[in-house]
Amino acid sequence: MACLPRGLTRLLAGKNIARLTRRCLSSTNYEGFKxxxxxxxxxxSLANSQTAEGSRLTNEDLKVFHSVDPNGFFVALDNAGDIVGTIGAVRWTEKLGFIGFCHAGEEAKDRGVEEALWLAAMEHLGDRNIGIEVDASEAEKCGQLGFQEEWRSGCYKGVGVSLLPEAQSTKIVRRITDMPFSKVAYFDEDLFDFQRMKFLYRWANIEPPAGHAYALSEDEKVMGYGVLRQLNLSKKYRIAPLYCQHTAVAQVLLLALLNNIPEQTVYIDSPFSNPSFTRILTTDLKMEQIGERVRMYTKGDPGMPLQKMFGTMGSDLGS
Structure with missing residues (x-):
């Protein structure tokens, strides 16, 4: 999650985020840290930023996230060489970037570590449309700094379910590892209008016990896919993402994923823009909403396929 530095308002001194992104760092060394x-x-070390319930990824998953843009992740080190802060700034395209994994220890915050990390992140992203995702309580403050609210998501917690044998058998739902991966990649690229096959292959080409991934096809054409991965806690999982052409496809894939983890804890972040799917989560599956997050951008909505995003990747990558 992109935490908002307490001193960012002071750092801006009347400027907004758009202006700050054009400021170049004259030095990466500061008093007491670099x-x-x-x-x-x-x-x-990126795990330190994931304090919200259901967000703690495994070290292997963090490596996959880092591989999206290895030059866009930064750390702050104290004089002893210990990591006291992190941030991620992913360049998805020449026009779109996203900030996440923001964290600084309490003592480091008072020394300007958060502000320095944000400067490094925004210099890396340049003049791109920069996205963040924050808790609802931080949205107003981010708006004052130049970020525009585009949509909100609920953070849901529930348990896996067991399906009857006759409901488990379907020819249209297949494990992603049992089909040509290019079909899933083409579906994803068509949704977002940019290619990210290397990341997607490492994330969605998964097998038990690390997780499960399914795609639903009609006439050999992928209509949606979903990924369930284990968190860094025993018997806790996250569905991320769940992208589908419509709600009916999302429901089928959701149940297929949940069938693998009966009675085990599962989390999913789902935009409020799909109310019929929200009802499936809260009414049919009795999931509890445990949080609310706000997606914001510096230059407005970049054209995300919100109506087809039934489960997002989370608050650190922006998809």
Whole structure:
């Protein structure tokens, strides 16, 4: 999640985010700490930013996230060489970027670590349309800094369900590992209008016990896919993402995923823009809403396929 630095308002001094993104850093060394790019072997430190319930990824998953844009992750180090802060700034395209994985220890916050990390992130993203996702309580403050609210999502918690044998058998739902992966990649690219096959292959090409991934096809054409991955806690999972052409497809894939983890805890972030799917989560599956998040951008909605995003990747990558 993109936490908002307490000192960012002071740092801006009357400017907004759009102006700050054009400011170049004259130095990456500060009093008592320095900022540099995060090395791949340090990706586990990104977990410190994931304090919300149901957000704690495994170290392997954090490595996959880091691989999206290895040059866009930064750490702050104190004089002893210990990591005291992190941030991720992913360049999805030449026009679109996203900030997440923001964290700084309490003592580090008072030394300007958060502000320095944000400067590094925004310099990396340049003049792109920058997205963040924050708790609902932070949305107003982010709006004052130049971010525009585009939509809200609920964070839901529930348990897996067991399907009757006759409901489990279907020729149109297949494990992604049992089909040409290019079909899933084409579906994803058509949704977002940019290609991210390397990341998607590492994320969705998964098998038990690490997780489960299914796609639903009609006439050999993928109509949706969903991924269930284990969190960094025993018997806890997250569905991320769940992208489908319509609600009926999303419901079928959701149940197929949940069937693998009966009575085990599962989380999903789902935009409020799909009320029929929200009712499936809260009424049919008795899931509890445990939070609310707000997606914001500096230049407005980049054209995300919101009506087809039934479960998002979470608050750190922006999809």
């Amino acid at each position: 900022v540099r790019q995060l090395h791949g072997k340090e990706s586990a």
